[in-house]
Amino acid sequence: MDQTEIFRPFCATMVLTLVVWVYMYVRRLSFIFSGSLDPKQMTPLELARLSPPQVSNPSDNLKNLFELPTVFYVVILYIYVTNQTDGAYLWAAWGFFLFRALHSAVQCIALSTSSPLDLPCT
Numbered sequence: 001m002d003q004t005e006i007f008r009p010f011c012a013t014m015v016l017t018l019v020v021w022v023y024m025y026v027r028r029l030s031f032i033f034s035g036s037l038d039p040k041q042m043t044p045l046e047l048a049r050l051s052p053p054q055v056s057n058p059s060d061n062l063k064n065l066f067e068l069p070t071v072f073y074v075v076i077l078y079i080y081v082t083n084q085t086d087g088a089y090l091w092a093a094w095g096f097f098l099f100r101a102l103h104s105a106v107q108c109i110a111l112s113t114s115s116p117l118d119l120p121c122t
Contacts, residue, residue, distance in 0.1 A: 006089060009093035016101055023058050024059050028058075031054075053111060057111050060107065
């Protein structure tokens with residue numbers, strides 16, 4: 001098996017992080033410039049306090065993409081350096097990427113929109 005195949009899910013996860021980063025800034029900047037908010041007076045704490053879920057969820061997801069995926073990157077590099085790339089590791093790496101992509105979609109999109117199934121938390 002070609003050892004470099006293990007970098008496909010590695011790069012896909014990096015692209016996912018970039019996509020979430022761009023999505024977060026589109027949501028954040030549209031929120032800042034659409035309201036009566038003054039961008040010069042907006043501190044990170046103030047932005048977090050005023051942001052609706054449509055703005056804060058992508059930011060939270062981006063933070064998540066810098067936690068567990070960093071361990072994933074190290075493991076992928078270890079597998080490559082030690083010439084251990086095989087079908088099982090490749091499937092596991094793609095599985096990790098798919099679950100991260102699903103997690104990002106749910107956190108950025110599904111949790112940011114209301115649905116008829118929303119239950120009140122009391």
